[in-house]
Amino acid sequence: MDAAAEELDIVIAGGGISGLATALALHRKGIRSVVMERSEALRATGAGIAILTNGWRALEELGVASKLRQTALLVQGIGEARCLKRSDLIKALAEDLPPGTIRFGCQILSIKLDDLSYFPILQLSNGKLVRSKILIGCDGANSVVADFLGLKPTKVFPLCAVRGYANYPHGHGFSTDLVRLRKGNVMSGRVPIDNNLAFWFVVQRLYPRDSKAFKDPELIKELCLESIKDFPRERIELIKNCDLNSLSLTTLRYRAPWEILLGRFRNGCVTVAGDAMHVMGPFLGQGGSAGIEDAVVLARCLSQKMNSVGQLASNASEDHILWQQIGEAMDQYVKERRMRLVWMSTQTYLTGKLLGTSSMFVKLCILMVLVLVLPSPLYHTRYHCGRL
Ligand SMILES: Cc1cc2nc3c(=O)[nH]c(=O)nc-3n(C[C@H](O)[C@H](O)[C@H](O)COP(=O)(O)OP(=O)(O)OC[C@H]3O[C@@H](n4cnc5c(N)ncnc54)[C@H](O)[C@@H]3O)c2cc1C
Structure with a gap:
């Protein structure tokens, strides 16, 4: 021993x-x-x-x-x-x-x-x-x-997720439901946390260029805006509005x-x-x-x-x-x-x-x-x- x-x-x-x-x-x-x-x-x-x-x-x-x-x-x-x-x-x-x-x-x-x-x-x-x-x-x-x-x-799905908050000091006015939208292989979702804070996520294909963005919130935001450029304006504004400190990009793993x-x-x-x-x-x-x-x-x-x-x-x-x-x-x-x-x-x-x-x-x-x-x-x- x-x-x-x-x-x-x-x-x-x-x-x-x-x-x-x-x-x-x-x-x-x-x-x-x-x-x-x-x-x-x-x-x-x-x-x-x-x-x-x-x-x-x-x-x-x-x-x-x-x-x-x-x-x-x-x-x-x-x-x-x-x-x-x-x-x-x-x-x-x-x-x-x-x-x-x-x-x-x-x-x-x-x-x-x-x-x-x-x-x-x-x-x-x-x-x-x-x-x-x-x-x-x-x-x-x-x-x-x-x-x-x-x-x-x-194992890893060929997908990644970007997640973050958007803060609205005067209230976001969003409905209290989970709103999901899918275009091709990109899925985006939004859900309120409280009356001022909304959580959003984007799931998309993982490309080799994305690996450069893992630790750089500005780059994560840029890549994310690029993938949802055909989404409604409200969804794009949400991401433009996000708190950079809350942003993360994650590869999706599974057993x-x-x-x-x-x-x-x-x-x-x-x-x-x-x-x-x-x-x-x-x-x-x-x-x-x-x-x-x-x-x-x-x-x-x-x-x-x-x-x-x-x-x-x-x-x-x-x-x-x-x-x-x-x-x-x-x-x-x-x-x-x-x-x-x-x-x-x-x-x-x-x-x-x-x-x-x-x-x-x-x-x-x-x-x-x-x-x-x-x-x-x-x-x-x-x-x-x-x-x-
Ligand atoms: C994009 C995305 C969205 C998600 N959304 C949801 C959702 O809406 N609802 C939901 O329920 N789940 C969701 N999940 C899943 C959820 O996030 C995870 O299941 C959960 O966080 C896993 O918690 P955990 O404690 O098991 O692992 P982790 O959160 O990975 O924690 C593991 C901890 O162990 C520590 N650690 C690792 N190795 C060692 C070591 N050798 N020695 C000591 N410490 C170590 C790490 O530092 C870490 O703190 C989501 C996941 C992703 C990727």
Whole structure:
């Protein structure tokens, strides 16, 4: 055993939406965890995020729904839907955690299992080692934890998304619904956050020239205006009006539905949640909510199997029992989540392929599959992840 290694009960890799939601869900069940986030501060890239009925149910379980509801208008026509500022969501999840839960500047480089106990040992970028009883990988689409589990690297649609806010100090006067418009392979959407702030996005083909724009908001704006030059004036004005600081350009990644159906999402006491498990195209507006649902289900499964992770782990024979119980809890979590995620990833995969192809034949085939195979258009919002 390495004498220098720090011992922790539960480590969550990544302090994005799903990492923070998982830490909060565990905290609500009286279970302590440590979130290791490689950035130096909380990040909220992407301006706004739509949370649909199922996402609000999960946020209710985490006890943060009421305060978040006050920050955003109700969007008409799709159950309870609101578009939140990402920073509001991240802040609401983080501020209810006990002090010291999040460690910034803490990147996990690699993971191995202890030869004797089979619990994970983490190698950090600052040279330190951490031994933990449980590791939950919420480290996004390029996850080291998913890598450790043997999951295939996530793939990229030939598409990118530009997102931002436009601020109207005297009120935008937009209707409170999600307005989407598609011309060829470009899709644009607009939804109000409150009476002054509107979130917009443009999904378009990804061209090699776009890679130059990733970190340059002026260039992102220019490219975006170029792609929507045939759109109505109101849509062009929205982008001209945008807050440059809120702009981001993102390539769209996915984990294929068949990989979600067959993937091994647990090894020993290590599992994944959020985009690390199921990154999907943004076409349903569900990736973030699915990560919050993961958090509720995982914390419920873990808490049902163990009352106190720390106490059980006092000697080698108890370690063995603990290892088994954690494994059973994680298997239950994966079982509960798998088919829910397969359906959503199938729909987003097909929609991404539809937007990414120029072949009319392929488009027609995809449309037929979408109509024939998938349940009603809003089936994904009716899901309830259950009580925490
Ligand atoms: C264009 C677009 C629009 C979207 N719109 C919506 C929407 O309207 N509604 C919705 O619900 N979802 C939406 N999504 C999906 C949603 O944004 C994601 O599903 C969600 O942000 C994923 O959160 P996460 O915490 O799993 O991953 P991330 O947000 O990627 O967070 C991962 C965190 O882990 C950290 N990290 C990574 N590696 C390590 C490491 N080795 N060690 C330590 N830390 C590490 C990163 O710094 C990061 O903070 C959209 C996505 C896109 C691309």
